Amino acid sequence: MKILLIDDHPLFREGVALLLKPLVEDLQTWEAGSCEEAFALLAQRGGADLVMIDLGLPGLSGLEGLARLRSDHPEVPVVVMSSADDKDTVLAALDAGAMGFIPKSSTSQVMLGALRLILAHGIYLPPSAFLGGRAPPAAERTAAAPPSPARERRPADLGLTPRQADVLHLLLQGKPAKLIGRQLNLSLSTVKAHTSAVLRALNVTTRTQAVLAASRMGLCFENATPPREATAEPDGLGGIKWA
Template sequence: MKILLIDDHPLFREGVALLLKPLVEGLETWEAGSCEEGFALLGQRGDADLVLIDLNLPGLSGLDGLKHLRQEHPAVPVVVMSSADDKDTVMAALDAGAMGFIPKSSTSQVMLGALRLILSNGIYLPPSVFLAARAAPAVSAPPALAAPAPPSGRRPGELGLTPRQADVLHLLLQGKPAKLIGRQLNLSLSTVKAHTSAVLRALNVTTRTQAVLAASRLGLRFDEPAQEVPAGLSEASIASSSR
C-alpha cells in the first residue's frame, strides 16, 4: 500500500509516517510539502492508494488541492488532516470529495485509531460534526464520541443492501464518480445510478456528503475493496454461484 502525505510541516509528516508504519505490512509513504509537490509525485509514481492532505498549505490551498485530486485522480481516496475541525470546515472538505476527516488536535491514540479505521475500509469523522451547533462549550463530548467507531461496526448488509450495492456505496463514499465506479465494477452507468439511488434510500439521505456522515455515524465497515466483475458475467450468475 502507498500513502501520500501532503503537509507543509516536515516533523508532522515524519510523525504520521511513523504512526502509519505498523498499520499495514509493506506500507510505503510519500511526503510532499505542498499540493503542487504532491501532484508531481503522483505524476511521477502513479496513483497512491490513499492521500492524507492538510487544508492550510502554501500555494494552492488544501481544499482546492482536494478538488483537483478528485478531478485528476478520481480513483484515489482522500482524507483530510487539519488543525481546524469546525463543522463548516469538515462539511466543506466532504463536499469537495474527502472520504474522512481527522483533526490534528486528536491524541495519538485517536489518530491511530482513525487511521486504522480508514485503512480497514471504514469512515472516520470528528465528533464535533455530530454535536449540536449550540452545545455548551463547557460540556465535554461523551467518551464514546472521543474515539473512532468500534471495529465491530455495522455491515452494509444489515441495512438491506446487496453485496454489489455495498460495493457501489464503498466507492461512492471514496468520492469516486459514477463512470469510474461503473468501470471498476464492470457495470453500466444506469445500473450504477440505480444502485446509488438504492444505497442513498437505505441511508435515508440524498447526497454523497450526507451518506459519508451517515456511514460514519453508523460505524459502517466494508469487506475487501470492491472487485471487478468479469466481463460477460452477470450479477445474478455471480450471486447464484456463491450460494
C-alpha cells in the same frame, strides 16, 4: 505501502512520518509542502496508496488539492488533517471526496486507528462532524463517535439488494459513478438508478449526508475484503465498518 504527506510545516510532516511507522511494514512516506509539489511528486513517482493532506496550504488550497486528487486519482483514499475541525470544515472535506478527517489535536493512537479503518475502506469522522461544532477536549482525546446503535445494521436491513449494497459501498468511498460502473460491470444508467435507491433508503440526497447517516447507524458491509495490512475497525473509533 506508499503514503504521501502534504503539509507546509516540515517539522509536522517529519513527526507524522515517524508516527506512521507502526502502521504497516515496508512503509514509504513521501513529503510535499504544497499541492503543486505533491502533484509533481505523483507524476514523477507514480500513485500513492494513501494521501494525507492539510487544508491550510500555500498556493492551491487543501480543498482544491483534494478535489483534484479525487479527480485525477479516484482510486487513492485521501485523508484530511487539519487544526480546524468544526462541522462545516469536516463536511466541506467530505463534499470534496475525503475518506476521513483527522484533527491535528488527535492522539497518535487515534490517528493510527483512523488510518487503519480508512485503509480497510472504511470512513473515519471526528466527533465534531456530529456535535454541530468543535468537539470538546475530552471527545477529541478519545475520538468517541456518536452513541453506537444497539446492533450493527447491514444494507439488507434497509431493504437494499446485494448489488445496491455494492454501489453504496463504493459510493461511500467517494468513487464516481463511471468508476463504480467499471468496477461492478454496470452501465452508467444502472449505477445512477442504484444510487438513487440507496440515497432514498438512507433518507438523504448527497454522498456526504450518506456518509454521516451510515456512520450514525453503524452500517456494516460483509462482502468487502480489507487489505492485509489493515484491520476492519480500530477499537474505540467510530466509523463505517467493512467486515
